[in-house]
Amino acid sequence: MFLQTPSVKMVISNAATAMLIGSIFREYFPHEIQHLIYLRHTTGDTTRFRVSQPPKKIHILITIDGNEEINDIFNGIELKWKLVTSVKSEPCRFELSFDKKHKDVILSSYLPYVLEKSKEMKEEIMTLKLSTPKGGRVYRPSGGMDVWRSVNFDHPSTFETLAMDFEVKKVIMEDLERFVKGRECYRKIGRAWKRGYLLFGPPGTGKSSLVAAMANYLKFDVYDLELMKVRSNLELKRLVTFMANRSILVVDDVTLSGLLNFLDGLWSSCGEERIIVFTTNHKDHLDPALLCPGRMDMHVHLSFCSPCGFRTLARNYLGITEHQLFANVERLLETTKVTPGEVGGQLLKIEEPEASLIGLIEFLKRKKRNGTQSSGVSKAEMGESAGQENGEEQEGKQSQRSGEIIVENQDCVLFPK
Numbered sequence: 001m002f003l004q005t006p007s008v009k010m011v012i013s014n015a016a017t018a019m020l021i022g023s024i025f026r027e028y029f030p031h032e033i034q035h036l037i038y039l040r041h042t043t044g045d046t047t048r049f050r051v052s053q054p055p056k057k058i059h060i061l062i063t064i065d066g067n068e069e070i071n072d073i074f075n076g077i078e079l080k081w082k083l084v085t086s087v088k089s090e091p092c093r094f095e096l097s098f099d100k101k102h103k104d105v106i107l108s109s110y111l112p113y114v115l116e117k118s119k120e121m122k123e124e125i126m127t128l129k130l131s132t133p134k135g136g137r138v139y140r141p142s143g144g145m146d147v148w149r150s151v152n153f154d155h156p157s158t159f160e161t162l163a164m165d166f167e168v169k170k171v172i173m174e175d176l177e178r179f180v181k182g183r184e185c186y187r188k189i190g191r192a193w194k195r196g197y198l199l200f201g202p203p204g205t206g207k208s209s210l211v212a213a214m215a216n217y218l219k220f221d222v223y224d225l226e227l228m229k230v231r232s233n234l235e236l237k238r239l240v241t242f243m244a245n246r247s248i249l250v251v252d253d254v255t256l257s258g259l260l261n262f263l264d265g266l267w268s269s270c271g272e273e274r275i276i277v278f279t280t281n282h283k284d285h286l287d288p289a290l291l292c293p294g295r296m297d298m299h300v301h302l303s304f305c306s307p308c309g310f311r312t313l314a315r316n317y318l319g320i321t322e323h324q325l326f327a328n329v330e331r332l333l334e335t336t337k338v339t340p341g342e343v344g345g346q347l348l349k350i351e352e353p354e355a356s357l358i359g360l361i362e363f364l365k366r367k368k369r370n371g372t373q374s375s376g377v378s379k380a381e382m383g384e385s386a387g388q389e390n391g392e393e394q395e396g397k398q399s400q401r402s403g404e405i406i407v408e409n410q411d412c413v414l415f416p417k
């Protein structure tokens, strides 16, 4: 419906800000598009509103031939968009014409709709990038340095597909949302606009999948860093300096490392709207300094597959939300340590749901018979939280702490809900 001419691309960023001349305009228009639009009523007095200052950042791409008109229809109202390029000394502008009697609808519904649609389009065409260190300096002909090698990031994991406790997902998603909306709050409290997450748990429990889900959710690029391969503070400084904002830096398998302290200092002073994620299979091997409050805002424990996680996997892999065999699987999961990765692997083997579930049940029984030597998880990892030292584990009941969240730093309460 919106701008039906296929050759027209219109992308309006929600990050754009504009200075506006005209108080009515300021009151009614979403600020993101104010600087783009002149309004002209097609009957009665012409009213023009002009915005003079373009946003500092260039987030807008509009391509349309000069003076070309595009018709649009919104709730039966005819509208005309025109790109006006006639006055040389002035930048191109859009004129939107419509009958004066529709002014209220246009201001209250159509323009917000255009903005929303534009955001959607922008998100659709944005391809996320996954960058890894190039391992040296490469100078660009245009100046600056390329220290990261980038490829398209098309990891399919989302919060929807993650096998994780529903409540935990919700907490993480809300935390991310508060973070991206929190620029002013961070400024007010004098903190760098950054957020740190520690993801820990055995291999195959979804740490990488959670990072991908976070990136897809926020539309943030991902920078993957193996700290052990970074040779010097200078190299680390270059890498962090040349990261883009609105991105996630993933530091894999983070263990005791002198560079970590350096990274910590560097992190708060470079860029903004950045997330850092440390992942480890062994939280108990970490430098305690890393765990102290204020360094990682949130600790997320990813653990063995819970009945709730299994239901997500069954929906994703088999396309079913109920089955009579679910109860058998869930009973076995209560007492068997098996990762979501392993459960997913089993479900992938057979397409037909019932046969697949029977295969999974056999697998779980075998796993249970063979004991709990799953996936290299340490004893401390299994029992470090409340209630785990008192024999719960020995009685064969698996840790129910999958997806447990420990919020180390309560600064999120400062965010407006």
Ligand SMILES: Nc1ncnc2c1ncn2[C@@H]1O[C@H](COP(=O)(O)OP(=O)(O)OP(=O)(O)O)[C@@H](O)[C@H]1O
Residues within 6 Å of the ligand: 161, 162, 163, 164, 201, 202, 203, 204, 205, 206, 207, 208, 209, 210, 281, 302, 339, 340, 341, 342, 344
């Ligand atoms: N919680 C989960 N939800 C959905 N799929 C999962 C989950 N955990 C693991 N998987 C599946 O198992 C595979 C491996 O998981 P992933 O790489 O995310 O685990 P990891 O904890 O990062 O492992 P490692 O510590 O070895 O890097 C994924 O491709 C995914 O298909």
